[in-house]
Amino acid sequence: MDELDERLKQAAQILYASKHNVVLTGAGISVESGIPDFRSPGGLWERYDIMEYGTISAFRSDPEKVWKMLSEMEDVVRKARPNAAHKALAQLERWGVLDVVITQNIDGLHQDAGSGNVIEFHGNSKTLTCLWCHRRYGIDEVGETCSPRCECGRYLKPDVVLFGEAIPADALNRSFGAASSCGALLVIGTSAQVAPASTIPVVAKRAGAVVIEINLAPSLLTSQTTDVFLQGRAASLVPALVERVGEILGDQGRAVDGGKPAGANASCGPPDA
Ligand SMILES: [Zn+2]
Incomplete structure (x- = not known):
C-alpha cells in the first residue's frame, strides 16, 4: 500500500471519528470547474x-x-459547473460526516453540487x-x-468582497464559531495567504481540531498546522477520501448510498469515482 493511500485511510478515519467536521475551501477546488x-x-x-x-x-x-x-x-x-470534489463534499454532508463548508470562493459551486450548509466568506x-x-x-x-x-x-x-471591504459579519462569526468547535478541519485548495480566512485553520487547531490538508503543493499551513497532508488535485483526492469514509461507514453498518440523499438537491448523485 502506498503512502498516499495510507494517509487517505488515516484522514478518512479521523473524519469518521470526529464530530462537527468543517471544510475550508479556496480557489484550488474550483480550478477543474474551469475557474482559474x-x-x-x-x-x-x-x-x-x-x-x-x-x-x-x-x-x-x-x-x-x-x-x-x-x-x-x-x-x-x-x-462553471461543480466538479467531483464539490460533489463528494455534498455527499459527506448527506452522510452526516460534514457539518459546514466555509468557502473563500464566490462561484456558488458548493451549493450547485448539493451542499446545504455553506458559509461564503468572500460573498458570492x-x-x-x-x-x-x-x-x-x-x-x-x-x-x-x-x-x-x-x-x-x-x-x-x-x-x-472586494479588497478593502469587510468580510460580512455573519459569515465571519459563523466561520470562526465553526472553526473553534470542530473536531476536524479539512482544508482544500487554499494556500491560506489571505487574512482573515487564513487564520481559520490556526483557530481550529488551537481549539483542538485535527487539521487535514489537500493541496497541490505544501502551503504555509503544512509544516505548522496540518496533521495529515494529502498532496494532489482536489478533484481526485477529495472523492478518494470521501470514498474511504464511505467504506468505513459501510463496515460500521451505517447506510451508505443506496438510500436517497437527504439533501435538498436530490438530482446530485454520489461522488464521481
Ligand atoms: Zn440603486
Missing part, C-alpha cells in the same frame, strides 16, 4: 492591477472601469447590490449586460 485561480499566472490579478480594479474604493470612484474586470469574472463563473457573484439605495438583484434579473445598473441609475456591485 485569480492569483495564478495568467489569472485575473496578473492582468488587472488589484489597486486599480479590485478595491472597493476603485469601484466607488469608477464603477464602469471596475466592471471590465467584474464582467470577465462573472463570465467565467457563469459557465449570484446577487448584486446597489451601494447607494441598497436594492438587491439576482444575477438572472440583470441579464448578461456587462455593467448592470440599478433602477436608481447607479451601477450595481456583485456581492463579492
